[in-house]
Amino acid sequence: MKTLIFSVVEFIAEKExxxxxxxxxxxxxxxxxxxxxxxxxxxRTCATPWHLSCLPEPPVSDSxxxxxxxxCSDLSNPVPVAPSDAILLAVRDIHLDTSLSEQQKAKKxxxxxxxxxxxxxxxxxxxxxDGSFNCSICMQLPDRPVTIPCGHNFCLKCFEKxxxxxxxxxxxxxxxxxxxxxxxxxxNYQLAMAIRLAKAARSGQSSGPPRVHHFVRNxxxxxxxxxxxRAKKTGKAxxxxxxxxxxxxxxHFGPIPAENDPKRNRGVLVGDMWEDRMECRQWGAHLPHVAxxxxxxxxxxxxxxxxxxxxxxxxxxxxxxxxxxGGRDLSGNKRTNKIQSFDQRFxxxxxxxxxxxxxxxxxxxxxxxxxxxxxxAPEAGVRYDGVYRIEKCWRKDGIQGCKVxxxxxxxxxxxxxxxxxxxxxxRPRPLPEIEELIGAIDITExxxxxxxxxxxxxxxxxxxxxxxxxxxxxxxxxxxxxRVKRKLNIASEREKLLKGFRCGICRKVMQLPxxxPCGHNFCxxxxxxxxxGQSLMRERSREGGRSLRAQKNVKxxxxxxxxxxxxxxxxxxxxxxxxxxxxxxxxxxxENPEESDENDENDDNDExxxxxxxxxxxxxxxxxxxxxxxxNDLNQQHKRRKx
DNA sequence: CGGCCCGCATAT
DNA sequence: ATATGCGGGCCG
Numbered sequence: 001m002k003t004l005i006f007s008v009v010e011f012i013a014e015k016e017x018x019x020x021x022x023x024x025x026x027x028x029x030x031x032x033x034x035x036x037x038x039x040x041x042x043x044r045t046c047a048t049p050w051h052l053s054c055l056p057e058p059p060v061s062d063s064x065x066x067x068x069x070x071x072c073s074d075l076s077n078p079v080p081v082a083p084s085d086a087i088l089l090a091v092r093d094i095h096l097d098t099s100l101s102e103q104q105k106a107k108k109x110x111x112x113x114x115x116x117x118x119x120x121x122x123x124x125x126x127x128x129x130d131g132s133f134n135c136s137i138c139m140q141l142p143d144r145p146v147t148i149p150c151g152h153n154f155c156l157k158c159f160e161k162x163x164x165x166x167x168x169x170x171x172x173x174x175x176x177x178x179x180x181x182x183x184x185x186x187x188n189y190q191l192a193m194a195i196r197l198a199k200a201a202r203s204g205q206s207s208g209p210p211r212v213h214h215f216v217r218n219x220x221x222x223x224x225x226x227x228x229x230r231a232k233k234t235g236k237a238x239x240x241x242x243x244x245x246x247x248x249x250x251x252h253f254g255p256i257p258a259e260n261d262p263k264r265n266r267g268v269l270v271g272d273m274w275e276d277r278m279e280c281r282q283w284g285a286h287l288p289h290v291a292x293x294x295x296x297x298x299x300x301x302x303x304x305x306x307x308x309x310x311x312x313x314x315x316x317x318x319x320x321x322x323x324x325x326g327g328r329d330l331s332g333n334k335r336t337n338k339i340q341s342f343d344q345r346f347x348x349x350x351x352x353x354x355x356x357x358x359x360x361x362x363x364x365x366x367x368x369x370x371x372x373x374x375x376x377a378p379e380a381g382v383r384y385d386g387v388y389r390i391e392k393c394w395r396k397d398g399i400q401g402c403k404v405x406x407x408x409x410x411x412x413x414x415x416x417x418x419x420x421x422x423x424x425x426x427r428p429r430p431l432p433e434i435e436e437l438i439g440a441i442d443i444t445e446x447x448x449x450x451x452x453x454x455x456x457x458x459x460x461x462x463x464x465x466x467x468x469x470x471x472x473x474x475x476x477x478x479x480x481x482x483r484v485k486r487k488l489n490i491a492s493e494r495e496k497l498l499k500g501f502r503c504g505i506c507r508k509v510m511q512l513p514x515x516x517p518c519g520h521n522f523c524x525x526x527x528x529x530x531x532x533g534q535s536l537m538r539e540r541s542r543e544g545g546r547s548l549r550a551q552k553n554v555k556x557x558x559x560x561x562x563x564x565x566x567x568x569x570x571x572x573x574x575x576x577x578x579x580x581x582x583x584x585x586x587x588x589x590x591e592n593p594e595e596s597d598e599n600d601e602n603d604d605n606d607e608x609x610x611x612x613x614x615x616x617x618x619x620x621x622x623x624x625x626x627x628x629x630x631x632n633d634l635n636q637q638h639k640r641r642k643x
Numbered sequence: 644c645g646g647c648c649c650g651c652a653t654a655t
Numbered sequence: 656a657t658a659t660g661c662g663g664g665c666c667g
Contacts, residue, residue, distance in 0.1 A: 227650090238648095238649050238650040238651075238662095238663085238664090239650080239651080239662090239663085240650075240651065240652095241651075241652075250653085276662075276663075277661090277662060277663085278662080278663095281652090287652080287653085288652065288653070288660070288661095289651075289652070289660090289662065290651080290652080290659090290660045290661080290662055290663095291652085291653080291654095291659075291660040291661075292660075292661040293660090293661090294653090295654090296653095296654070296655090297654080297655080304661090305661060306661075307661035307662090308661065309660095309661025310661065313661090323661090325659085325660070325661080326659085326660090328660090330658090330659065330660070332648085333647075333648040333649070334647090334648075334660095335648075335649085335659090335660060335662070335663095336660065336661065336662075338661095348654070348655080348659080349654085349659090349660090352654095368661075370661070370662090371661085644667100645666105645667095646665105646666090646667090647664105647665085647666080647667100648663105648664105648665100649662105649663095649664100650662105651660105651662100652659105652660095653658100653659085653660090654657100654658085654659080654660105655656100655657085655658080655659100
């Protein structure tokens with residue numbers, strides 16, 4: 001690869017010495033003079049004007065409109081951009097197409113040669129990895145991208161290498177690069193971030209700073225629960241969680257396997273005991289340290305605690321009846337309340353349990369010593385008792401008079417329960433007769449096959465259907481958070497990406513992005529609007545009427561103090577950036593829409609709403625925008641021809 | 644022992 | 656940002 005880069009660069013340098021066209025100002029780059037238009041020829045393919053007398057060989061064609069410049073006519077010696085034979089053949093084909101006018105031919109050919117063939121491809125699926133965004137020098141995605149005034153992007157290093165070779169023109173479109181740009185190139189940070197995010201999105205990895213879901217980073221936590229200074233006076237009750245030792249995500253279903261237990265490499269086994277809920281939490285068996293149910297209403301419940309908090313609970317070891325949460329007045333400083341004062345409903349955690357019932361997910365169960373009425377509860381501490389399935393759920397009148405949600409849990413673990421002397425784990429067993437089902441309301445039974453079920457051949461419980469995909473990241477404990485989800489949350493990634501494409505003036509996602517030589521990005525309209533009515537030169541006069549010499553108007557970049565007056569004379573849209581914006585703005589949300597994953601990105605809910613509204617704009621007018629770009633290109637060509 | 648009531652973790 | 660929660664040490 002390196003040799004290829006070098007050969008291309010060398011080739012460019014070599015080529016520059018021999019034959020050069022006119023720059024956009026009409027100045028011949030070979031003799032440095034500005035020939036009258038009668039003394040120039042414009043290439044029919046790339047529409048670049050050349051100084052007639054500086055051409056290496058006189059034109060053979062009798063008509064200006066059919067002349068092809070040395071770069072375009074010599075197929076065996078490709079132009080510096082080194083287009084493939086396929087591209088050159090495509091250009092040839094365009095010219096052989098009799099259905100096109102000369103203007104259309106030039107336009108089409110220019111598109112192909114400028115590497116903008118993606119404009120004519122499937123607009124719904126522009127892909128920054130298809131090569132169209134590559135730096136024209138190294139053919140890789142731009143690293144530390146530099147955007148030059150003609151709107152083309154290169155790696156900083158490639159750009160500098162080219163400059164050091166003596167090239168002062170865009171390797172893509174031959175536009176002359178202003179001195180300031182090549183002496184002090186500025187990185188386009190917004191583009192850099194966009195490319196980084198796009199790469200991250202493709203590899204399915206989390207992007208941006210590591211995400212943590214704890215107030216204190218897990219790796220910074222001590223091995224045991226601790227007490228903040230402020231909470232010390234009230235004791236361990238106010239403890240903060242210690243380190244989470246296991247590497248399962250918080251929404252992991254089922255047993256915690258050995259591979260997620262780097263500390264002991266044995267996983268959480270049935271019968272494991274902890275001193276209290278905080279310690280139990282650290283091993284991932286049941287994460288909430290007060291609540292009895294771990295779950296998410298639209299997703300499912302992962303675990304429950306039996307701690308004697310609800311009088312309706314009924315524990316038979318291998319099966320038990322569990323009561324939902326809520327229905328209690330927790331006003332004031334209460335965290336719990338034994339008094340049921342209103343009806344429970346299937347919402348929040350109760351709905352999460354019902355979802356696990358419908359799907360047949362395994363639910364981890366821990367029993368606490370606080371459950372005094374159960375023979376199966378431990379004498380002290382908290383114990384992991386394995387996974388259960390919720391076979392049915394319903395509502396009934398609770399002992400305290402209000403309606404409660406009820407769940408029939410039946411054990412389905414491969415390990416024997418702590419209270420049995422059996423060596424083997426559970427086998428499918430008939431459901432117990434539940435008397436209270438008579439008179440129950442809102443009865444829910446599973447309709448489909450359960451996700452977690454017994455395999456008769458393998459003689460064990462296993463996932464018959466793939467477990468639900470985790471929607472959270474896991475804190476591995478070494479400072480790096482790992483995204484468990486394989487597929488990316490396209491919607492939120494796109495939103496974040498588009499945030500990085502905000503105009504420095506209107507703060508909205510850019511329309512027709514323009515990159516200044518100082519590396520700042522604005523909507524074309526915003527930038528032009530900012531300097532509306534200001535001419536390049538300004539007449540000066542004092543109150544007294546004494547006129548002064550005309551002075552150049554200074555036009556400061558809205559994001560920094562750089563004078564961009566010269567750049568504003570002919571600002572070019574950064575088309576690669578535009579395509580990037582459009583591809584992300586347009587891309588439909590590909591994943592199951594009923595699971596919108598909204599709660600997935602709670603860490604950046606600051607402006608996401610207005611942004612979400614704004615991003616719809618570019619996609620609405622995507623085609624118009626593209627047309628405008630093409631027209632803009634044409635105008636550019638006309639401008640050059642006139643000169 | 645029961646009541647108090649704190650910080651926290653998490654869902655929404 | 657706000658609401659919820661089957662903890663838990665201490666005080667009386």
